[in-house]
Amino acid sequence: MGYSVRLCSVLLAVSLSGCVVVHKESTSPSRDTSEFINVNSTLWMQTSAEYKANALQTYKAAELQLDNALKDKSWTSAIEQQSNYTHLPPAIILDVDETVLDNSQFQADMILNNYSYDPKKWDQWVAKQTAPEIPGAVAFINRARQMGVEIIYITNRECKPRSSSADSCPQKQETMNNLKSVGVQGVDSEHVLLKKQKANWSSEKQSRRELIAESYRIIMLVGDDLGDFLPNVKKGITATARKELVDEYQDNWGVKWFILGNPTYGSWSQVLDAPKSKFLRGF
Numbered sequence: 001m002g003y004s005v006r007l008c009s010v011l012l013a014v015s016l017s018g019c020v021v022v023h024k025e026s027t028s029p030s031r032d033t034s035e036f037i038n039v040n041s042t043l044w045m046q047t048s049a050e051y052k053a054n055a056l057q058t059y060k061a062a063e064l065q066l067d068n069a070l071k072d073k074s075w076t077s078a079i080e081q082q083s084n085y086t087h088l089p090p091a092i093i094l095d096v097d098e099t100v101l102d103n104s105q106f107q108a109d110m111i112l113n114n115y116s117y118d119p120k121k122w123d124q125w126v127a128k129q130t131a132p133e134i135p136g137a138v139a140f141i142n143r144a145r146q147m148g149v150e151i152i153y154i155t156n157r158e159c160k161p162r163s164s165s166a167d168s169c170p171q172k173q174e175t176m177n178n179l180k181s182v183g184v185q186g187v188d189s190e191h192v193l194l195k196k197q198k199a200n201w202s203s204e205k206q207s208r209r210e211l212i213a214e215s216y217r218i219i220m221l222v223g224d225d226l227g228d229f230l231p232n233v234k235k236g237i238t239a240t241a242r243k244e245l246v247d248e249y250q251d252n253w254g255v256k257w258f259i260l261g262n263p264t265y266g267s268w269s270q271v272l273d274a275p276k277s278k279f280l281r282g283f
């Protein structure tokens with residue numbers, strides 16, 4: 001995940017009712033002068049029946065497309081996959097955070113203890129390996145595996161050495177452990193691709209999708225961020241242009257591309273420069 005966006009994620013609450021508004025001194029030049037604590041967004045994920053139903057609905061829709069995707073050998077979901085793929089084994093690419101694993105406890109901790117996104121705190125959260133599943137994710141993954149589909153995770157959890165570990169990327173095993181702990185079957189090292197695990201694996205996921213496209217027919221993409229589906233949508237682009245891309249690829253949504261709601265952070269927020277309140281449209 002593009003963790004730098006977490007700093008800005010608190011702004012979403014402004015679009016929802018009942019948000020708490022806090023005015024305080026900025027501690028970073030990139031930070032808005034006023035902040036909106038991410039209370040409603042996090043509460044929605046943690047407490048609402050609506051969020052749970054939304055996630056279940058997304059995964060159910062994906063499951064309903066599995067038969068079609070497997071039968072039709074010309075079916076691919078990745079724009080990186082253009083030719084010579086019909087004979088390849090099928091795979092689904094999933095993001096991890098807010099797609100399979102629910103990190104809203106980390107968001108809640110930021111609110112409860114009054115801090116902004118801190119990579120060290122995030123690393124501590126990853127090391128705990130206690131993120132619960134996003135509703136519907138595990139059942140979908142295990143069903144797809146039963147049907148002979150390879151599951152591949154492309155995550156922006158970052159490989160970073162940790163002083164307490166001899167492993168150069170302890171985050172990888174921890175992520176795999178967490179996925180297994182929520183009931184995901186068949187998690188293996190070869191199919192969990194972290195940011196910076198290789199030199200050219202940046203937060204832009206395109207190069208990793210291209211790599212997978214060499215060996216698999218990518219039948220579905222599942223994520224919570226437009227960057228889980230398309231390249232060049234995380235920075236240097238307007239919110240309007242991002243929405244136009246949704247229209248451009250309208251045939252893919254709900255058929256080959258499945259997106260989970262994430263109001264707490266994401267590139268949707270990252271592309272809004274400060275002060276974000278200027279993007280609000282009243283009547």
Ligand SMILES: [Mg+2]
Nearest residue numbers: 095097098224
């Ligand atoms: Mg994500």
